[in-house]
Amino acid sequence: MTEIKPQDAASVHSKTASGSITEEAEKSLQFTEAEHSLGFWPAMKLYWPAVVWSIYINLATILKGMDGGIVGSLVGLEPFKRTFGYEYNGNYVVPARWVSAFNYANPLGGIVGALFSGWAYDRLGPRLMMAVCSTLSIAILFIEFFSDKSSQLFVGELLNGITIAFYPICASAYVGEVTPLSLRGFAASITNLGFVIGQLIASGILKGTDNLDNSFAYRIPIATQWSLPVVILTVIYFCPDPPYWLCKKGRYEAAEHSLRRLATPNVDVSLKLAHIKETLRLEEVFQHSDNKPNYISCFKGPNLRRLVICIMAYDMQAFTGNILFINYAVYFFEMAGLNTSNAFSMNVGLTSIGFLGTCIAWPLLSYIGRRQAYLWGCAALTVSLFVIGALDLAPRTHTTAPVWAQCALILACNFIYDLTIGPFCFVLLAEVSSAKLRSVTIALATVTCHIMSLVFSVVIPYAMNEDEGNWRGKLGFLFSGLSLLCTVYCFLCLPETKGRTFEELDILFEKRVSSRKFKSYVVDVSGREDIA
Template identity: 30%
Template sequence: MANDKTTKSGVRVNPGDTETASAGSYPGYDTDLALAAEEHEQNMTFKEVLKADRRLIFYSLGFSGTIIMEGYGLALITYLFSFAMFNKKYGAYQSTKGEYEIEYLWKALLPLVAQFGSIVGILITAPLTKALGYKRTTQLMLFLSACFVFMPFFAPNIQILMAGFLLQGIPWGVFQVVSPAYASEIASLQLRPILTTWNNLCWVIGQLIASAVVKGFEGGSDEMSFRIPFALQWIFTAILMVYITFAPESPYWHLQKNRVPEARHAITKIVRKGAPDLAEQKLALMQHTMAQERKQDTAAEYGSGFQRFLGMFRGVDARRTEIACVAWLTQALCGASIIPWAPKLFESAGLPPSQALSVNIALPAAGIVGTVASWWLMRYMGRRQIYLWGLLVMSVFLVGCGCASFLPGKAAGWAAGGILTVYTAIYDLTIGPICYSIVSEIPSIRRRAATLSAARGTYLLAGLLNHFLTPKMVGMDDQSWKWGAKTGFLYAGLCIVGAVYTFWRIPETNNISARGLDILFQNGTSARHFSPEKAAALGASEAGRPALTQYGSLGSNPSVHEARAKSG
């Protein structure tokens, strides 16, 4: 290796195998080191990954914690509609029922405006993260979130309450994009599905906390019984602000700004302490991934801001944007919108409000069990298979939920509650967490924030429709359609439509690196033929060399064997 050189970044370079990114980007890097690092990630056992990436897991969980805040806040809005003191403060007396009730218009508007706020947050996420990075963007949104909580806490009327929910939705929208994007970018290949799906578990944890808090305060006799649940969000904010202060920025963000030393420093904070060789391997692999992406659509990448935005709807990235958007749209329309309204559905099926709230606690608990079990399931089934079969099984249970409505008296409520609990567990075993994994892995690195913003925006637009129609479907007052549990029939049909799309368009991403996904999309590979072997073969063909030893051989280049020895 007498002809080897060392770049300013400190990475040893083989002149015959060095790629230099275009348009004045980061210096050259050792492609053999990058390829060996990629192979090593694919071959690591889960125990080895946990040992090597403990710090990475710790930092990622901090960003994911913001989803707990969002899940808690959104669930709290609808759960309080079954809260007597909340209805007395902001509702009107209904002589026919002999109790206070929030009017249908406000039941629709309160969660609706929170979603509008989230859409605003999503629209500003891409420019914010491009300018500030994931870390500083999250810190800014946590500060604003703490400020906005004052409005619902002190709200003297329902109009101020609505304004508070609108403003709170803005940071929630940013969290929805930043958390899965950050997890996907810093995670190693074996941890990527767990850390991205962990976001769904955080959502469920937020719902569970909200349901438990509302149940705990439902017997209160003054206004503080429903204001204290709002105040608890200040505790979440304070803890997360401290947590994220110690986290590094995504190395990919530094690389996109040609800051190799800063990227290396960030990597040294997420890999095992005292492992400089491991950090150099991960840096080389990230640089190699960026170089692969820069082979396409260079003009759009370096054009104006609007041109860069349109880039996700052009060429190869258009397909990736479509898949991410429809995957999240499918999650929004598969019936999960019933879960936040479950107490009202149980009431419409025959249960009294107190019993409806008690049954409701079982739903997020089942969701937690389902999400944790999904980590085990993903080791044996790919994302694509889980998504497909999840939709098909959920459609069956939704039909069962609809059929339960024909039972007499309280039996209908208990049957619908039991079926919906199992449905929730299946949702959180399949569609709920796997969607986060799919939409986080599908976008290219350089357009990840923009693509996730578009995908989450699609989800929220469908969510607006759900928030407008779901109370009408499950409600039993004079302004509702009085479908009750029969709502399951509609969402069962939508699950079937989603399953058909999944079969034809959503590819398998299991054990395929970010660079491998770039190669497969750039070569127009069919969704049904995505695999690590296919990516390796196409990548080797592009480079004019054999594939790695897992799928072939790189020959006798000593730099590869040296890199493997260091990484092993």
Template identity: 35%
Template structure:
């Protein structure tokens, strides 16, 4: 055996041993080995609190009397309403900005790394909040929403991929789904803040909620500055020695069973194999070969959040008000909804490692579809003869749907979009998936105000029929397209997709790392590793 072949065999042996270690690692062992990685991932992901806060803020302000009076139009009965077109425009402002922010974040993260990309977004966001806070007109507020979407889009590009790349297989589902918890936590904070200022009769009723957004960037930018870079990103940059150093900062030196060299060898083997299969790392590569199927799955997982009614739930306070509840009770019920959603995410952590992503998706979408159809059915008698009892029943079903969504679709989608793509195209796949999600969310944010607004279609609770139908479409997509990536390393997933294993066959299919052929370009990296 010549030296070149010996080097290939050595790489494969190290990678196989690292894979075996990944499979044998229990939850408690992983926590003991990766406590610093968990902490750094939590700090990075907490930036998504700002996105969740922004998502909830405008939808709830539409039910805020002081905000309605400042930016709305007087109605024949003397009340004030933000018109449906402006509601759609304001909610879509952030989504439009995120389209560009996603692309910018995808490019910056590959060029500068995840840390620096997040830091840039955290520095830019507070400056844009000034526009929101002092907005003299609804047009200026609209411009501020668009600009704020830029850093929020950058956060979405980075944090999910970072969480996956610093975690072992058995911790991936917890830290990637933590991103969903941050999103829900931001919505809960927004609901609580808005309830606290509900009785304010001056401009502070909506300026205080805007000002709260200045709090998050300061501590986060300090934490992110000291965070280590993703070792996978460093390997993709052909910097294996730096990847080893980053991995040392992410792990505990007390563990005697962990070999950094073997872990980096697995990263190198996976990255080089993917380069051999598809050498391009351009966006077009996401739509070629086996990566096309993976991209479609990522797009579907992101869009499932919208199809399962997240846009309607973002309007929860306004929805409750239009369903017949008093404004104060509408805000109280909204707070309860997001508190339940946080509990749901925690329950998903207990279920995901045992039940699996695909099963949770199927069960969640089925249950949410049934609940939305019930809401739509209750909306028929409520429209004909409004009653407080029906209004509370409709509100209860919407709360339960949010609870179920955050046990299943919400957290699971964040895990899937990070796990499914190849390591080389992970960031770009997330950009494409989230970009499609933002476009679909724009459509949803246009039609939802029309569905609920009494000056437009005035469907109110009958909108449940529409969202029950979209859940059914998502259920069909999940059954035929979404596989089960639980307990699979990135290299093993590469092999499953290359073999064109059907989505329903991923659980039982067997793959062996020996099927991955170490590639020619490894030797340049190997010299730097030695």
């Protein structure tokens, strides 16, 4: 195997480096070697257009983050409580069944949307898929904006949940297919950053309308969601299609044109095109399948293991309590004892800290493995959530210290989550899923995540509401136990995918290498013909 020094990596990507290479297998091998030796900043200089388009495609995840942040916090607004609630002990309270319904409308719709998203991505492509979803989202938001009945608002949120479920699946698949190896972690984490930015915008808007004493206190936050679909629609025509998707369609000339748009002129795109063809050929040999990806294929052979890993990587977000300390943050703060104004102020701090955590995670993605980040993240959340539960047992007759300590720990949990599990999840989704089945694998993982979110969205209000379970912070014990189980799973079953090309990952999964040995296992890509 030819050795390529790091300082020569950029030259391997240049047009003059491979003029005499004609066979795709040799080009693919050369591309693999260059990918491993190309550093972050040289890759950024060569492939900055791919990063720019990855950021654009993730504008849609900002919208999903806004929707989740707004829907989960509307129940804390007094005008909302008066419109959709009833009077209880001198205060207006939204019935627990409707608090649950408003919060599970999104994941319930997301289940339906995610089931169709894999098919839509492979059949329509990301550009048409994004255009259709943005148009539908604009129309559906009218239902939410003019709602004055709980059932009407629920229907609007349900339909919007179906529509915006397509966005993160599209973003994760797209980013994984257009960015080089050294930029893949950074670019994939932008999806989580999109969620966090959306939540931050939502919390800021809700804090701004908190002082309004009429229906516009909750109508204005809903109306702000119209802006991003309009921006997406104005630019989507110019967005390049992902080359993997084009190659799966047999459109190789279009894939080459797309690769040129996703890189600078100094990049020889024939190497990447040959690598894509070889990766798809290798997967076809491994899977003994045709060129039509489907959900059933995800449950066969090594693909089943890849699917389970993706499912757990996504579901661990819910198991470690993100529904509690993100979607129900304002509600938790109020149940803990803060007044409405302090609750919304705390929510702004919560999302700001989440944004900071995601930004800090960017440089870490180049140095810390996915497995290590999940292990430490789950372990830290296990301890933090347990302390939240323990503090709820403290007497509150003469001091508010336990309340503020719980709220501070909620902020800490969000920081830990957005530093580890949040951004690293979308990197794993892009890396663990195979190229041929990426969209349908991510879609199925998203379905299970929405199911878990649905369960917790129903359970949490009944557990927290003062007219129901009145658990308040004791929910920390539940999520602490689940986080502990997640830590054990990560140690036993979560593989390290950092620094591996898609071709190498195909070989590792096909050879059934133990998850704990992924990092150290030596893959001889040049010998892939023997494996095939």
